[in-house]
Amino acid sequence: MKNYDIVIVGASTAGSYFARRMAEKGFSVLAIDKSSREKISPEYDVFHMEKKDMEKYGLPKVKEGDGICEFIFSKQDMMSAYSNYPKAAPTEVVGMHKHDYIVLMNDWAAESGAEIIYEAAFDSLIYDENGKINGVTYEKDGKKVTVSCRLVADCSGIPAVVRRSLPDGYGIEKFELTPDDILYVVLRYVDFTEKKGRWLQSQFWLAYKSWLAPSAGSDAILGIGACFGFDYVEKCFKQFEKNARLPGYTVKKIEKGRTPYHRAPYSFVSDGFIAMGDAACLTKPNCGEGCTASLVLEQIAVDVASKAMENGAYPTREALWSINKLYNNTQGKEFASLMALLTGVVRHSPKANEFLFKHDVIFSEKILGGMGRELELSVGDMLKIVLFVLIGILSLNIKISEIRSILSGLINSGKLTEHYEKFPETPDGFEQWVNEAEILWKKAGKLSDWKPEL
Numbered sequence: 001m002k003n004y005d006i007v008i009v010g011a012s013t014a015g016s017y018f019a020r021r022m023a024e025k026g027f028s029v030l031a032i033d034k035s036s037r038e039k040i041s042p043e044y045d046v047f048h049m050e051k052k053d054m055e056k057y058g059l060p061k062v063k064e065g066d067g068i069c070e071f072i073f074s075k076q077d078m079m080s081a082y083s084n085y086p087k088a089a090p091t092e093v094v095g096m097h098k099h100d101y102i103v104l105m106n107d108w109a110a111e112s113g114a115e116i117i118y119e120a121a122f123d124s125l126i127y128d129e130n131g132k133i134n135g136v137t138y139e140k141d142g143k144k145v146t147v148s149c150r151l152v153a154d155c156s157g158i159p160a161v162v163r164r165s166l167p168d169g170y171g172i173e174k175f176e177l178t179p180d181d182i183l184y185v186v187l188r189y190v191d192f193t194e195k196k197g198r199w200l201q202s203q204f205w206l207a208y209k210s211w212l213a214p215s216a217g218s219d220a221i222l223g224i225g226a227c228f229g230f231d232y233v234e235k236c237f238k239q240f241e242k243n244a245r246l247p248g249y250t251v252k253k254i255e256k257g258r259t260p261y262h263r264a265p266y267s268f269v270s271d272g273f274i275a276m277g278d279a280a281c282l283t284k285p286n287c288g289e290g291c292t293a294s295l296v297l298e299q300i301a302v303d304v305a306s307k308a309m310e311n312g313a314y315p316t317r318e319a320l321w322s323i324n325k326l327y328n329n330t331q332g333k334e335f336a337s338l339m340a341l342l343t344g345v346v347r348h349s350p351k352a353n354e355f356l357f358k359h360d361v362i363f364s365e366k367i368l369g370g371m372g373r374e375l376e377l378s379v380g381d382m383l384k385i386v387l388f389v390l391i392g393i394l395s396l397n398i399k400i401s402e403i404r405s406i407l408s409g410l411i412n413s414g415k416l417t418e419h420y421e422k423f424p425e426t427p428d429g430f431e432q433w434v435n436e437a438e439i440l441w442k443k444a445g446k447l448s449d450w451k452p453e454l
Helices: 013-024 052-058 098-111 228-245 295-308 323-343 351-359 381-395 402-419 430-444
Strands: 006-009 029-032 044-049 069-073 078-079 092-097 115-117 120-127 133-140 144-150 151-154 183-192 202-204 210-214 218-227 249-260 273-275
Touching: 006 013, 013 098, 029 098, 029 120, 044 052, 044 098, 052 092, 069 210, 078 381, 092 098, 092 210, 098 144, 120 144, 144 351, 151 210, 183 228, 210 228, 218 228, 295 323, 323 402, 323 430, 351 381, 381 402, 402 430
Parallel strands: 006 029, 006 151, 029 115, 078 202, 151 273
Antiparallel strands: 044 092, 069 092, 120 133, 133 144, 183 218, 183 249, 202 210, 210 218
16 A cells, blocks of 8 residues: 555645645645546636736746637726626736646646546545544546545545545534535637627626636637526526627637535644635635635645644644634635625615616725725725615615615624634634534525525
């Protein structure tokens, strides 16, 4: 039986990054993936990463014309339900061919000494006499292979095959994502009949969870996401197409995929285990992007796990616990806050959306341009919101029930931020923290709790 320090299940972005960084630290790393090298990460042709994130985490660089980079854009506008009142949300975004970039990341991980085995499907975990993880079995070429290790990282995506296989009471939630907890995404690669104006630059419509991005192979990519399944997504797209007043276009190809839309597990770690990437629901609440969203946790995990495994030590739950603390005090609280905010503010009609965009209330550049960061509203901001909410109600542009949902989103957002800042330093007190978090998340609800009439 071969021995490794770390076994990673899943070799897409999350798995490749963790493999590279831990191998650089001198650990022996094995990453397995059920797909072949030729078919790894086949869901989409083109995906996006913010350039600043790629630079911050030292990801492999690409450039236009290299066959991997499809486009780079730096301007994006948030649009109202009827494509008016743009709010600038500047950021430099790199669009890349996903499969090609994942292969590049695989090779990048291998360069540091990590071993990658394709067409190797996770089978089960192995435990020692004390019930702690100390190995993995996987299937390769019809045979079961057993390897020993000190740490297993679940980077298997939405199925979370390792996390969900853990025994009850191991310290990690085993929830399975349902259609209510997933954003079903449809991408249309289109050519417009009129090639001019803003239809050739990036835009985002929060009212429909839809976006437009430039594309080198076509005029644009029209994307839309929704819970409940692909049939419901198509119904949403028809409303979006009509209300947003899209110009004429022809469709060159259509792609479909999924991304988690569920709060992250309360704890990512236990004895000899850590959950990462989509397996830990680490996606940006405002857009569903998960490739770089998981890197905050992973960089923390690299530092903490390296110390926990020094001199051959076994990484216990206690030794890995600060991964939870450091993450939930940073991106964890920001994502929780934003998810609660969006869950409340999306529950309104296109008419209400148009009114709020017009008057720069709630859907303002300050709020929309800062998505993904902790929300800070001044007294002046709050007074403006109250004033125009009253005007909207009196003018019949906004329903009281819509305002109640929006204000609830704002309140729940703030409460979850405060609660995640109080995440316990050690496992002591964790159970009480979880009980309080459950109450807050129940109040906040889920995006899928509201299904607009189409």
